[in-house]
Amino acid sequence: MTGVQQETGDDSRPTEPLDAERWRAVEARLRRDEHGLVAAVAQQWDTGEVLMLAWMDAEALRRTLETGRATYWSRSRQEHWVKGDTSGHVQRVRSVRLDCDGDAVLLAVDQVGAACHTGDRTCFDADLLLDLTPASDGDSA
Amino acid sequence: MTGVQQETGDDSRPTEPLDAERWRAVEARLRRDEHGLVAAVAQQWDTGEVLMLAWMDAEALRRTLETGRATYWSRSRQEHWVKGDTSGHVQRVRSVRLDCDGDAVLLAVDQVGAACHTGDRTCFDADLLLDLTPASDGDSA
Numbered sequence: 001m002t003g004v005q006q007e008t009g010d011d012s013r014p015t016e017p018l019d020a021e022r023w024r025a026v027e028a029r030l031r032r033d034e035h036g037l038v039a040a041v042a043q044q045w046d047t048g049e050v051l052m053l054a055w056m057d058a059e060a061l062r063r064t065l066e067t068g069r070a071t072y073w074s075r076s077r078q079e080h081w082v083k084g085d086t087s088g089h090v091q092r093v094r095s096v097r098l099d100c101d102g103d104a105v106l107l108a109v110d111q112v113g114a115a116c117h118t119g120d121r122t123c124f125d126a127d128l129l130l131d132l133t134p135a136s137d138g139d140s141a
Numbered sequence: 142m143t144g145v146q147q148e149t150g151d152d153s154r155p156t157e158p159l160d161a162e163r164w165r166a167v168e169a170r171l172r173r174d175e176h177g178l179v180a181a182v183a184q185q186w187d188t189g190e191v192l193m194l195a196w197m198d199a200e201a202l203r204r205t206l207e208t209g210r211a212t213y214w215s216r217s218r219q220e221h222w223v224k225g226d227t228s229g230h231v232q233r234v235r236s237v238r239l240d241c242d243g244d245a246v247l248l249a250v251d252q253v254g255a256a257c258h259t260g261d262r263t264c265f266d267a268d269l270l271l272d273l274t275p276a277s278d279g280d281s282a
Contacts, residue, residue, distance in 0.1 A: 048188070104194035128236060130234065
């Protein structure tokens with residue numbers, strides 16, 4: 001995807017280093033599960049597409065906040081991964097929000113290319129379980 | 142209730158009863174965690190707002206697909222809850238999608254009123270951890 005030109009270059013945004021006190025305040029608000037994880041939803045900042053759901057431990061969140069590159073915890077490989085490091089399909093982070101009970105974060109990102117390892121734009125493209133969208137009401141399909 | 146009039150009535154959309162075979166096929170694709178849960182992201186169908194993240198066991202998903210009303214599993218109360226049953230802030234489901242690895246669903250919903258129990262429209266409104274949104278396109282303080 002080439003979309004918005006000024007967003008696709010290697011323009012790593014200047015991020016302020018997280019000072020220790022601020023990070024501790026954030027970390028204290030996390031309500032991690034028994035594996036130390038919170039859910040992380042990545043959403044394309046301009047189109048609103050929900051791209052994927054992944055997991056973060058505190059360190060992944062800290063790195064994400066500090067680098068502006070979406071960094072997750074792989075439950076299967078038990079390691080951190082920076083989205084796009086192998087595929088090139090990086091997620092440049094524009095904002096990170098914590099939900100009301102501290103167990104989920106919402107990342108507004110600029111996704112380069114496909115978010116899904118299958119090559120789909122999003123991880124939710126392939127498997128529609130239910131469609132109640134009115135066919136003749138508003139949308140024409 | 143408040144909000145968009147034609148959406149607030151009791152216009153439960155006609156949903157086809159889930160036949161057993163179809164449900165088994167869906168259930169077989171779920172990759173539940175050790176508590177039997179998948180993550181469920183609710184997104185407002187027209188604005189794209191990510192409203193909340195909650196959890197579903199297979200039964201919650203089955204009820205959601207069958208009734209068109211978002212139904213979740215409460216990890217704290219250890220029971221099913223139908224969004225809006227106490228608050229009136231129902232979520233009428235327009236579509237449900239399963240992600241590529243089967244551990245998350247994305248619901249496109251029509252949210253009546255606030256999605257968050259705090260009264261905020263979304264559960265992600267209150268706690269902005271990072272904001273790298275360009276303030277004036279390339280120029281920042």
